[in-house]
Amino acid sequence: MRMVGRGLAGIAGQLGNPHGWAGSVVAAVLNRGNRYLIEAAVDAAQVRRGQTVADIGFGGGAGLGLLLERAGANGTVHGIEISRDMLSRAGYRYGRFLEAGRLRLEPGSLTELPLATASVDAAITVNTVYFLAELERACAELRRVLRPGGRVVVGVGEPEAMARMPFTRYGIRLRPVAEVIGALERAGLVVEHGVIERWPIDGHFLVGR
Numbered sequence: 001m002r003m004v005g006r007g008l009a010g011i012a013g014q015l016g017n018p019h020g021w022a023g024s025v026v027a028a029v030l031n032r033g034n035r036y037l038i039e040a041a042v043d044a045a046q047v048r049r050g051q052t053v054a055d056i057g058f059g060g061g062a063g064l065g066l067l068l069e070r071a072g073a074n075g076t077v078h079g080i081e082i083s084r085d086m087l088s089r090a091g092y093r094y095g096r097f098l099e100a101g102r103l104r105l106e107p108g109s110l111t112e113l114p115l116a117t118a119s120v121d122a123a124i125t126v127n128t129v130y131f132l133a134e135l136e137r138a139c140a141e142l143r144r145v146l147r148p149g150g151r152v153v154v155g156v157g158e159p160e161a162m163a164r165m166p167f168t169r170y171g172i173r174l175r176p177v178a179e180v181i182g183a184l185e186r187a188g189l190v191v192e193h194g195v196i197e198r199w200p201i202d203g204h205f206l207v208g209r
Helices: 002-016 020-033 035-045 062-071 084-093 095-099 135-145 177-186
Strands: 052-056 076-081 103-107 120-126 146-157 191-196 203-208
Touching: 035 062, 035 120, 035 146, 035 191, 035 203, 052 062, 062 076, 062 120, 076 084, 084 095, 084 103, 095 103, 120 135, 135 146, 135 177, 146 177, 177 191, 177 203
Parallel strands: 052 076, 052 120, 076 103, 120 146
Antiparallel strands: 146 203, 191 203
């Protein structure tokens, strides 16, 4: 049982900070499993060409590609991630966009964003709030970096469904969706709540303006 627990804790740790050879596998799994929610977040962000946008905690990097396409040649995409390995992976995958200045990859977390105040038109963060101890601080940071009229989209899985997965007992905070909405509202954002029905885990996307 201890070995099982260690294995499940390892999975949870990799989801929060993918690294090493296992991190490469996790990145591919994240891109595939989170694709529907990432696409919904990008759509809800209503990114227009020429805008400055961010994917915070981008993991496998699928959201970066979608944002680069939406922002276009005159736009700028910030990719922020705590995992150095995921930053390196994204740098390799999107190297030509880095060289062109359209993509900027930076280490950072939701509670300490390496972005100037009122510097982005839109930001997305998908399946990241489970790994936060300071939800209120993270929401305040999202509000801080957003320009007037901007949109931030937080994507989360249905907590009750996620609780049935054994690895979520190890360091993963499955907050009720209402708690996340409340934190965004207390940060000064007006929040709209959308739901994507999908087996085995429904997705929630919270749009703050």
